[in-house]
Amino acid sequence: MWEYSKKVMDHFLHPRNVGEIENADAIGEIGNIACGDALRLYLKLKDGRIVDAKFKTFGCGSAIAAASALTEMVIGKTIEDASRITNQDIANYLDGLPEAKMHCSVMGMEALEAAIANYRGVKIKPTEEGTIICKCFGVTDNIIKRVILSNHLTTIEQVTHYTKAGGGCKSCHPEIQKILDEVWAKGELVTPKVKPPKKMTNIRKIQLIQETIDREIRPVLMLDGGDVELVDIEDNTVYVSFRGSCTECPSSKVTLKSTVESKLKEFVSEDLVVEEAGL
C-alpha cells in the first residue's frame, strides 16, 4: 500500500482540467496504452502564454494526480517558463510521490515537452531520441540518462521507479547498469541532492559506539569466553579493555583491537581509532 500525500489524493479524486481543448495550439502525447500509462496534454496559448490546459490519461491514481497538477502548474506560464518544469517540480507540487510512482511525474514532464515541441513545430526533443534500451517499455538510453541526471539516481530499481525501464523481463538491467556506471564515472553528478551528514554530537557518538560494541563485537567474543568493555572516549580515540580469554594471548589482542576498530569505523565514524586502556 503506497503512502500518498493529501494533495495527491485530492488531485486523484477531484482532477482538474480533464478533457480536450478544441483547436488546441499544442498537443503532447506520451506513453503507451499497452504499457498501462498514457497521457495526452492539450495547451491553448495567447501571446506566448498558456491560457488553458487539459488532459486525458490512461493510468493509475498517481498518473491522474500528476497530470492534473501539471495543468494547474502550466496555466498562466509562458512557454519558456513551462519548459523549465521538471518531474521533480511536479512531485513537489503534490507534496511528493512514492518513489515507485515517480514515473508518473516523468510522464507529465515528457508530455509537456512533447506539447511544447509540437507548439514550436519540432518533431521531438533530440534528448528523447536515442537507442531503445528497455524493449518491454520502449525507454531509450537518452531518457534513462536524463532521468538519472536530473533526479540523481544510483540504482536500477530507482531507474525502474522513474521510467519503468527494467520493470518487465529484466533483460535490459545490464544496459541500465552500464548507463548508471557511465554517468557516475564521468562525474556528471557532481552536485548530488544528498544533504551532507550532520555533525555527530558527542552523546550520539558514545551511544553508537556502545551499541556497536554490544551488537557487533561482544556476542562474537563471548562465544570463545572473551569480552570487551568500553572504558573511555577522548575525541576520536576509543579506549577499551579486553576480558576473559581475550587477555590470554598478546598477539590475538592486536587482531582484536583492529577488528573492534574496523567495526567502529564501519558503523560509527571513519575517524575512530581504538586503544587498549591502561597501556
Ligand code: FES
Ligand atoms: S527489456 Fe527492459 S524490462 Fe524487458
